[in-house]
Amino acid sequence: MTAPAADLQGRSPWSILPPLCLGFFMIMVDTTIVNIAVPTLQDVFDASLVTVGWVNSAYLLTFAVLLLVTGRLGDRFGPRPVFVAGLVVFTLASLACGLAGSVGLLIAARAVQGIGGALMTPQTMAMITRVFPAQKRGAALGIWGSVAGVATITGPVLGGVLVETVGWEWIFYVNIPVGVVALWLSLTRLPALETHSRTFDVPGVVLSVVGLGLLVFGLQEGPTYDWGTIVGxxxxxxxxxxxxxxxxxxxxxxxxxxxxxxxxxxxxxxxxFALANVAGAAVSFSMTGIFFPFTLYLQQVLGLSPLHAALVGLPGSLISGVVAPFAGRLSDRVAGKWVVATGFCVLAVAIGVLATQVQPGVEVWRLVVPMLGFGIGTGLVFSPLGNLATTGLDQRTAGAGAGAFNTNRQVGGVIGSAVVVAALTSRLAVTMPAAAQDAAAALPAGLREQFVDGFRQAASQGLGAAGGGFDAPADVPADVAEQLGAAARAAAEAGFAAAAAQTLGLTVLVLVLGAVCAFAMRGGRPGNAVQEPVRAASAAG
Known part of the structure; x- marks a missing residue:
């Protein structure tokens, strides 16, 4: 459905994309940009890793649990005012983050920033769905999807540059000029769309926020508490x-x-719509499952700096940004399910190949090549999947549908984070001692058992390649100590690489689930598929 011509004041529907994409870009960048600054924030605030972890967790938590509510707010009050309000909140919270004088204030400001992101995100999809006609909607969502692809890697790269040059505060200050420009564009280009007055579901708001909040907190922070006692x-x-x-x-x-x-x-x-929600959760799960062990492998095993590690994924991210608009246009011409299914298959193959290359001492270009396939796959999946999820939703439920899709996608990422951390830790408990056993074969017989026990203890404590596994006794000769050190490094790197590769294999299985969901979607021609869901939903109602 399109907005009334008066709402656009004679302008093209494409004029609404700049403010929507700028706002969405800031949201997606801020989901990853802080990770690169974690060691710096620990030093600046003299805080533990768990405490600094909440700088990112607070943002993700408020962002995830409020998406359903903010999607419905867009239906009730209109996407434009809710988007503008979110943009103002997000920009001011970014300023507060940079000015924070303690880690507690930074965490609180990041939580408010997540509220701003939650207010904006459903409105971007809902407004595109309502303003663009069906035959152009895929192309518009293709551009929207390319923003997610580019922002995925822009966060770590930009964060690395800013932290190493002008300081950690600028990973937040950089949002301010972008937010001001997006605000001006929003006030001048976004149309005022029809609102739908109805009783607001207050009990539903409370139940959804509490339920999702408990789930997201438990899954996201489970590894922090070793899946045991939090308090009392x-x-x-x-x-x-x-x-x-x-x-x-x-x-x-x-x-x-x-x-x-x-x-x-x-x-x-x-x-x-139902299958697109499952597929959206699957792709978010997989993206979390890919980057967490892969980034640690690049830094702890290959010894790359944070910035150089981020650059490994840059070519794939750029390709994703190029492929996504074409995938969106293609989904306007052929059934979008085939584009999405192809993307999931490409992703599964690319990550499967990447898992075989995750080894100590591998040449970096052998990792860049499958990451190019990863970029192509994400470009094929993101924008057509959003189109499939929202096509056929009427104007009364466009915001609710966009909110549900983004909520499930975000929760899928949170579940992926928890499962991948648990899987990586459990595999380290097996692969580290096994690698130590292999390396110990070349050591003096009297030190072998002690060597392997040291790695077994390190693995049980969740230490990876950077944590080490064995300290040479003080009374051993210098040449033996050097031999022990070399064996310890080799065992740590081999054990961590094996665990990371096996964890990547887990994400391949989840990507196969996404492909199955895509193949199970209804086919049909794009133009005819638009009305079918409305008729089916109305009949069911």
């Missing part, structure tokens, strides 16, 4: 279980309210 009788399983129960109560309440619900469940009657 409160444990990670208790928090996750409570999140499941509250989320179940939320779904029952939504079913009771019908079309007046925060999340109208009739949206999921449309097969493509």
């Amino acid at each position: 009788p409160v444990t990670v399983p208790v928090v996750v279980g409570a999140g499941v129960l509250v989320s179940g109560a939320f779904l029952l309440w939504q079913r009771h309210l019908g079309d007046d619900a925060l999340l109208p469940l009739r949206l999921f009657v449309h097969r493509n």
Whole structure:
């Protein structure tokens, strides 16, 4: 559906993309830009790794749990004012982050920044869905999807440059000029779309925020507490279980309210919408599963600096930004399911090849090549998948649908983070001692058992290649100490590389699930597919 001509004041629908893409770019960059500055923030604030980890966790937590609510706010008050409000909140919070004098203030400002991102994100998809006609919507979402691809790697690269030159504060200050330009463009180019007055689902808001908040917190912070006690009788399983129960109560309440619900469940009657939500969670899971072990491998095994490690993925990210608009246009001409399915297959093959190349001492170009395939796959998946998720949603539910899609995608990333950390840790407990056993064969017989036990203990404590595995006894000759050091480095690097490769293999399985979902979607011609979901959902209602 298109917006009324008066809303656009005679301008082309394409005029709305600059402010939407600038806002979305800031949101996506800020999900990754802080990771590169973690060691610096530890030194500046004299804080632990767990405490500094909350600088990113606070942002992701508020961002994820509010997407359903903010999507519905766009339906109720209009996408334009909600987007503008989010942009103002995000920009001012960025200023507060840079000015923070303590890690506590920085964490609080990042939480507010996540609120701003949550206000903006559903409005970008909802406005594109409502303003662009069906035959041009894929191309528009292609440009929107290319922003995600470019921002994926821009965050680490830009963060590395800023931290090493002008200081950590500028990873936040850089948002201010971008936010001001996006705000001016939003006020001058975004149309005022029709709103839909209805009773706001306050109980649904409370249940969704509490349920998702508990789930996201438990899954995201589970590794921090070793999946055990948080405080007193409160444990990670208790928090996750409570999140499941509250989320179940939320779904029952939504079913009771019908079309007046925060999340109208009739949206999921449309097969493509339901499957696109699963596929979106799968691709976010996989992207988290790829970058976490791969980045650690590049720095701890290959010894690359944070900036050089980020540059390994740069060619693939640039290709993703080029492929995404073409994939969006292609999904306007052929059934989008085939584009998405092809993208998932390319991703699965690329990451499978990458897993075979993750070895100590490998030449970097052998890693760049499969990352190019990763860029092509993400470019093929992101924009057509967003189109498949929102095509056929009417104007009354466009915001709710966009909110649900982005929520599931974000929660998929959180689940991916938790599962991958747990998988990597469990594999290290096996691969590190095994690598130590192989390396110990060349050591003096009296030191072999002690050598392997040292690595077994390090692996049980979650230490990787950087943590080491064995300290040479003080009374050994210098040549033996040198031999022990070389064997320890070789074992640590081999063990960590093996664990990282096996963890990457886990993401391949999840990508196969995404491909299955894509193949199971309805085919049909793009033009005809638009009306079918509306009729099906109306009949089901």
